[in-house]
Amino acid sequence: MPASAPRLALIHTGGTIASRPSPDGRGLTPQTPPELPGLEGVRVSEFQPFNLPSPHVTPAHMRQLAQLIGELAADHDAVVVTHGTDTLEETAFFLHLCLPAAVPVVLTGSMRHAEEVSWDGPGNLLDAAQVALCPDTAGRGPLVVFGGDIFDARTVTKVHTSAVDAFGGYPGPIGRIDRTPAGPQVRYFATPEPRPTFRPDTLDRRVEILYAYAGWQGEGYAEALSRADGLVIAALGTGNLPPELLPLIEASDKPVVLATRTHAGPILPVYGYAGGGATLVAAGAIPASFLNAHKARLLLLLLLSLGLGREDVRRVFAEGVF
Ligand SMILES: NC(=O)C[C@H](N)C(=O)O
Incomplete structure (x- = not known):
């Protein structure tokens, strides 16, 4: 050869x-x-x-x-x-x-x-x-x-x-x-876009996923949050949850990322009823853009392992350059 x-x-x-x-x-x-x-x-x-x-x-x-x-x-x-x-x-x-x-x-x-x-x-x-x-x-x-x-x-x-x-x-x-x-x-059919890399020295943070459903009153939320450094919720539609989740998210000081359990589409904080995406984002939740919950989990894991705080995590997800 x-x-x-x-x-x-x-x-x-x-x-x-x-x-x-x-x-x-x-x-x-x-x-x-x-x-x-x-x-x-x-x-x-x-x-x-x-x-x-x-x-x-x-x-x-x-x-x-x-x-x-x-x-x-x-x-x-x-x-x-x-x-x-x-x-x-x-x-x-x-x-x-x-x-x-x-x-x-x-x-x-x-x-x-x-x-x-x-x-x-x-x-x-x-x-x-x-x-x-x-x-x-x-x-x-x-x-x-x-x-x-x-x-x-x-x-x-x-x-x-x-x-x-x-x-x-x-x-x-x-x-x-x-x-x-x-x-x-x-x-x-598409051209690549410039993007940064995320390369922590260790993967020492814990991120868990919770899956939303009709009638969810937050079962498992407190336990998951106490174990983890951040949470991802596979939420409903454009990023909505039952009303019981709103005070739980409001009281969380760790990053809580909202993805969707729907198979396609972005998170859009548009609904203003208790638990609607607009109220969750106002309470501190971070929209995952188009990422599904398990991919949002990996991005959050890398960002937390890099030492980023909640506001920097929010910025990376909001900029969508990944
Ligand atoms: N088609 C497959 O590869 C499925 C198999 N359970 C795996 O992921 O290892």
Whole structure:
């Protein structure tokens, strides 16, 4: 292979793309990482920092991955990460927040395992590698490629528990890869925006998520707030809550971020009834903009770990530059 051949780092972390039925008959478990099919003229180096089902992945693993990618970026042109789909969007967003956009990083996974007829692992992996190596991908930072669609780490979300097209998210893919007889065709529909990185030395803060529902009177709120350094609430609609939550939020001195449990759309503090978004924001709550609750949690975790206070946290969420 010529010395000028592109260098790709392939990082395996587990998930269904590495899974098979376990020999003890208990069900699927991560075992062997997938092989990258049909990519000629590329020098591929493989790494496996851990081999986990993605429900076992924590922010500490995400940080470990960010550090590894930071090291590999010095002598690789692009990075692909295989990952379980359940928390893939969280790892993608964490990497998006921590890594400079100059490093092309593409995450992918599969919804079917290697012993199923419709295994989607090899196709997704090849797509991810080709997107990562595509010159137009440079400067976009971590992306997710699944089913030929290319997603922004901020907006991508798992939208189906079992379908092969498991990823979506408002306002949809930012690009697409298709295979043609002439080779892969990658098209982008959006241009990247400049953004800062958030890189604390340690992840030593605790952020919990509470999920709002009709009739919630704040059960669990005080306990969560006493344990945590900040809370995210998956609130109703544009960021509204039952009236009982208003005095609880008013009395909180720790950051309380409002996301929505609705699958798309921003937090807008417009309603003035007790518990309406306008009253919650006046009481100190911080709107999460378009981020879902689990991504807002990661941003809040990084900001608190950087030592930011409530007003600086509010400013970062309000500016929306992340
Ligand atoms: N399709 C998958 O990868 C789901 C699996 N439970 C995981 O996230 O590890």
